[in-house]
Amino acid sequence: VPLFAAYLDMKITIKLKPMEERAVLWAEFHKWGAESMATMIEDFGGFYRKVGQIMGTAAQMMPPEYISCFSRTMDNNPPLHIVKVMKLVEASFDRNLGEMFSSFNALPTATASVAQVHFGALKDHREVAIKVQICKRDKMVQDVYNMLKTTYILKALHMDGGTDLPCIMRAYTQVLDDEFDFTIEANKLLRFEKLFEEIGLSDKVAVPRPIPGLISEKTLVMERMRGVKLIDLLNAERAPGELPACPPKVVERHLARGLWQGGKSEWEGFFNTLHKAWGYMTLVEGTFHTDPHPGNIL
Numbered sequence: 001v002p003l004f005a006a007y008l009d010m011k012i013t014i015k016l017k018p019m020e021e022r023a024v025l026w027a028e029f030h031k032w033g034a035e036s037m038a039t040m041i042e043d044f045g046g047f048y049r050k051v052g053q054i055m056g057t058a059a060q061m062m063p064p065e066y067i068s069c070f071s072r073t074m075d076n077n078p079p080l081h082i083v084k085v086m087k088l089v090e091a092s093f094d095r096n097l098g099e100m101f102s103s104f105n106a107l108p109t110a111t112a113s114v115a116q117v118h119f120g121a122l123k124d125h126r127e128v129a130i131k132v133q134i135c136k137r138d139k140m141v142q143d144v145y146n147m148l149k150t151t152y153i154l155k156a157l158h159m160d161g162g163t164d165l166p167c168i169m170r171a172y173t174q175v176l177d178d179e180f181d182f183t184i185e186a187n188k189l190l191r192f193e194k195l196f197e198e199i200g201l202s203d204k205v206a207v208p209r210p211i212p213g214l215i216s217e218k219t220l221v222m223e224r225m226r227g228v229k230l231i232d233l234l235n236a237e238r239a240p241g242e243l244p245a246c247p248p249k250v251v252e253r254h255l256a257r258g259l260w261q262g263g264k265s266e267w268e269g270f271f272n273t274l275h276k277a278w279g280y281m282t283l284v285e286g287t288f289h290t291d292p293h294p295g296n297i298l
Helices: 002-016 019-044 046-057 064-073 082-093 137-156 165-180 182-198 231-236 249-253 268-285
Strands: 100-103 115-122 127-133 210-215 220-224
Touching: 002 019, 019 046, 019 064, 019 137, 046 137, 082 231, 100 249, 100 268, 137 165, 182 210, 220 231, 249 268
Parallel strands: none
Antiparallel strands: 100 115, 115 127, 127 220, 210 220
């Protein structure tokens, strides 16, 4: 509420300022607003962290100051203590950790709104990623419905950027339960792998395979995929408003006839693959990845 009030006041008071000063004043105000909201999100946790993830990728509707601030909420939220994580994993499979893994990294590689991920190795030394549910479902549900109420306020105050936020939030309430059942995620991973083979993308898009016997509602063990996060690549050594250089191996892997050959962008082949994958998932398969921010792509 204080943030909404401050923006409403700013919309009025900035009209009293010279036109040439307004852009700078708005930039400074957006920076304050983004940092204030980021602090609130960190304090509240739960679904509010997912809101931060959405804001960190919505360049079409958010000021640059918000994009910069919220990009750090992709996968570096406050982690759950390792002792609690280990207990959750053991409870998921009713087995001691030493019976399942030869190693288990105490430091999470990523912590998001619902789960955090640790790397480890099975008893046969295969490298794996262990995804553990750390958010309580009841808290997330309450957060979603609180946020739904907030979207009605944003819409009434014309602070929704022209987007039908209530419709988006209502749709999210219909799929929320699936986020808390990792067996559904495991089945979809297997389906996506088969789909990409069927459409000829298996040499360009890899999906981590779930480990049989280590799949439960609250813990999912998958083969470890090595690579560089797209968000790290995009944020490294880039000029404002420009893409950084695309790694040569990525250019070579995703180069397609009729696409980049020194023309528009060396990223064109990669994004063509990305769009084809999501196009088939969304328009043909009807089951698709709903959290495609750059922190989730290697």
